[in-house]
Amino acid sequence: MSPKASTEVETVLRLTDITKRFGPLTANDAISFELARGEVIALLGENGAGKTTLMNILFGHYVADEGTVEAFGELLPPGDPRAALDARIGMVHQHFTLADNMTVEENITLGTQGLFSPKLDHTARKRIVDLSTNFGLSVNPRATVASLSVGERQRVEILKALYRDARILILDEPTAVLTPAEADALFRTLKLLVQNGLSIIFISHKLHEVMAVSDRVLVLRAGRLSGERKTAETNRQELAALMVGQEIAPPQVAPPRPGAPLLVFDKVSTARRGTGAFLDRVSLTLTGGEITGLAGVSGNGQAALAAVMSGVEAPSGGTISVGGQTVSDWSPRTALASGIARIPEDRHAVGSIGDMSVTENVIGERYRSERFSKRGLLDWKAARDFAEQLIHDYDVKCPSPDARIRLLSGGNMQKLILGRALDPDPIVILANQPTRGLDVGAVSYVHNRLLAARDRGAAILLISEDLEEILALSDRILVISKGKLSTPSSRGERSVRELGELMAGHAEAASHAA
Ligand SMILES: Nc1ncnc2c1ncn2[C@@H]1O[C@H](COP(=O)(O)OP(=O)(O)OP(=O)(O)O)[C@@H](O)[C@H]1O
Numbered sequence: 001m002s003p004k005a006s007t008e009v010e011t012v013l014r015l016t017d018i019t020k021r022f023g024p025l026t027a028n029d030a031i032s033f034e035l036a037r038g039e040v041i042a043l044l045g046e047n048g049a050g051k052t053t054l055m056n057i058l059f060g061h062y063v064a065d066e067g068t069v070e071a072f073g074e075l076l077p078p079g080d081p082r083a084a085l086d087a088r089i090g091m092v093h094q095h096f097t098l099a100d101n102m103t104v105e106e107n108i109t110l111g112t113q114g115l116f117s118p119k120l121d122h123t124a125r126k127r128i129v130d131l132s133t134n135f136g137l138s139v140n141p142r143a144t145v146a147s148l149s150v151g152e153r154q155r156v157e158i159l160k161a162l163y164r165d166a167r168i169l170i171l172d173e174p175t176a177v178l179t180p181a182e183a184d185a186l187f188r189t190l191k192l193l194v195q196n197g198l199s200i201i202f203i204s205h206k207l208h209e210v211m212a213v214s215d216r217v218l219v220l221r222a223g224r225l226s227g228e229r230k231t232a233e234t235n236r237q238e239l240a241a242l243m244v245g246q247e248i249a250p251p252q253v254a255p256p257r258p259g260a261p262l263l264v265f266d267k268v269s270t271a272r273r274g275t276g277a278f279l280d281r282v283s284l285t286l287t288g289g290e291i292t293g294l295a296g297v298s299g300n301g302q303a304a305l306a307a308v309m310s311g312v313e314a315p316s317g318g319t320i321s322v323g324g325q326t327v328s329d330w331s332p333r334t335a336l337a338s339g340i341a342r343i344p345e346d347r348h349a350v351g352s353i354g355d356m357s358v359t360e361n362v363i364g365e366r367y368r369s370e371r372f373s374k375r376g377l378l379d380w381k382a383a384r385d386f387a388e389q390l391i392h393d394y395d396v397k398c399p400s401p402d403a404r405i406r407l408l409s410g411g412n413m414q415k416l417i418l419g420r421a422l423d424p425d426p427i428v429i430l431a432n433q434p435t436r437g438l439d440v441g442a443v444s445y446v447h448n449r450l451l452a453a454r455d456r457g458a459a460i461l462l463i464s465e466d467l468e469e470i471l472a473l474s475d476r477i478l479v480i481s482k483g484k485l486s487t488p489s490s491r492g493e494r495s496v497r498e499l500g501e502l503m504a505g506h507a508e509a510a511s512h513a514a
């Protein structure tokens, strides 16, 4: 063979005819593609299309039934993450995998230090600091991982891969858990990595990110590679259509028909907490037939507000009334009994129990309700029927109601949790980041469900960091900053820029002052 000309594209990774089946389901169907040096590929596809599965095969977590993976011209032995690491492939998972009780530097060097030198040497430390400075991945090496924010944890995951000399970096929905500002910082890091010759595979459901970050887009549909575009030659509409097979229409919003106040917070405060803001005399009225959007940078009190609203935390001051009645003993049970449903922010920590079945998860807190009990015992048939109905209505891709929920793709898990919250026709709905991790089709479906709930008279609080989502759905918008709420504005009243300024903690313009 002749020596390669320097202009020739250098292929760093080659997947050939990868097929993976889970029982009757073909999660990956004869997928082939190549990744070039310095290239960023965005991998798109509906929830359950097979993206994570494919990356897990590439990284050796799963063994493909057919097909091969080659990195830098060498075949990778299947099912061997160690070999993938040695071949300089690094992976940042959809769900992080760090050891919580260890420090950042211990996590980064885990498995690379000799067994008999548990103490970090000077060069290792210096290397971490250098990588962190060079690639804009700021984090305190001595901090324990348990004390870190999600954004910081992700930086540690990336550092860990770089520390091992990764030349190919796989990021599975890295921005699903980030604030918009953190996402921008991540993109700057990715740019620096590419300039240093790394190649990247990036999974995201956010099409504007895909457009901004990638060189090439691959679209998976039901396990098959269904489309490929150069990013410069496509647009968001086309990508959405490639993914779900049709154009996505923006939600149709009927004029609001506001009803009675259903949930009223009067000067509600919460106790000081470690990180994140606490509520400082927050007054808020949720009216039936309206979606109230709560915009804000995460960590400004959203978590405290959501915890109080769902009964997880009792207020330290102020009063809460539901349907005109002041509530005294506030607990998740009373909140639920008063007709407040919640779509939790973190579907893994509070939303679901991984090793329980889909059926067990969808009845969740309602196992004592009349609908699911027969003479004091759980009515399994009613529960299973309900699970089947949700799977059908919400188009959840899952083998059966008996499957452990852990095996569902991220987005499909989210759809079930949504169905669980919206099904009993709650009068008040706390929708906390309801579309995180959902594909564009599913986002549109959820938006329509929330609007339908509003139109039948429910009061909805929509907490979202996605300003586009807030603007599309909300009848009234509030901004939360440092535990305080702005005055409300109605649809279209404040510009994106004004909202942005409030989110950044700037004082309100005089016309909005209370
Ligand atoms: N270990 C497993 N056992 C059985 N089925 C599985 C397993 N892992 C994944 N699946 C199934 O394979 C399909 C593809 O899942 P995958 O996680 O790859 O989807 P995804 O494209 O990453 O979706 P999302 O965007 O929701 O994260 C899903 O139907 C999922 O339920």
Ligand SMILES: [Mg+2]
Pocket (backbone or CB within 6 Å): 051, 052, 053, 094, 172, 409, 410
């Ligand atoms: Mg996935």
